Amino acid sequence: MTVIELHDAYIMQDVNTVLQKVTFALEKGEFAYLVGRTGSGKSSLLKTLYADLPLPAGTGSVVGFALPREASSNDKVPYLRRKLGIIFQDFQLLFDRSVADNLLFVLNATGWKGKARKQQRISEVLMRVGLASVAGKMPHQLSGGEQQRVVIARALLNEPLLLLADEPTGNLDPDVSDSIMKLFVEINNAGTAVLMATHNYQLIEQYPHRVLKCEQGQLIDSAVTPFVLS
Structure with a gap:
């Protein structure tokens, strides 16, 4: 199954084209890195993939959903996002509620029913990321690494086919x-595709996978055109 498919896609930020004629596919269970200098289009590409930005030209689908051509034009966007796990650098946790309540907020928002079922799912994902004992803690009581694990747990709640990590x-x-990287590898080995934007070339050398590079308005794919990271 193909979880990302773009063909001649134009990636826009406001009125500016940041990437053009982007063509690539990511298969179920595949792992790829997304690299490039600040401002090269990495975050804009990820935002397009989870339909935060429209796809004005070209074609694109993610986990079977066609990407919208106009902002807020597609009522299927919530269904797309239920099939995705999105992981942000700045965590975006709700600091006025406990870890469990952060996760419960997502389950409620994505239509889960039954108190016991929701509590069980929260326990499962926290155990998966090695944080079985922190459900009652507030985010500020956790280290940065623990907060990121909570964010990964949140992304896993709906058993996504694809993780997008910025x-x-x-x-x-x-x-x-x-x-954290070892955790991503475990998740990927269990069958979830991962597309991870990173500046950390040391991690890429340590855990080698396919690399997509944003450079001068183009997306270069190491599976098609091998290149040296620099």
């Missing part, structure tokens, strides 16, 4: 980054 280790020290 610089998930960008604010973490090297040891913590390595432990």
Whole structure:
């Protein structure tokens, strides 16, 4: 199954084209890195894939949903996002409620029913990321690495086919980054596709996978055109 498919896609930020004629596919269970300098289009590409930005030209589908051509024009966007896990560098946790309530908020928003079923799912994902004991804690009581694990747990709640991660280790020290990377590898090995934007070339060398590079308005795919990271 193909979880991302873009053909001659134009990636826009406001009125500016940041990437043009983007063509690539990502298969179920595949892992790829997204690299490029700040401002090269990485975040805009990810936002287009989870339909935060429209796709004005070309064609694109993610987990079987056609990407919308206009902002807020597609009533299927919530269904698309239920099939995705989205992981942000700045966590975007709700700091006025506990870890469990952060996760419960997402389950309620995505239509889960039954208190016991929701509590069980929260326990499952926290155990999956090695945080079985933190459900009752507030986010500010956790380290940066623990907060990122909560964000990953949140992304796993709906058993996504695809994880989109925007610089998930960008604010973490090297040891913590390595432990987070190992968690992504475990999740990927269990069958979830991962597209991870990163500046951390050391991680890419340590955990080699396909690399997509945003450069001068183009997307270069190491599976098609091998290149040296620099």
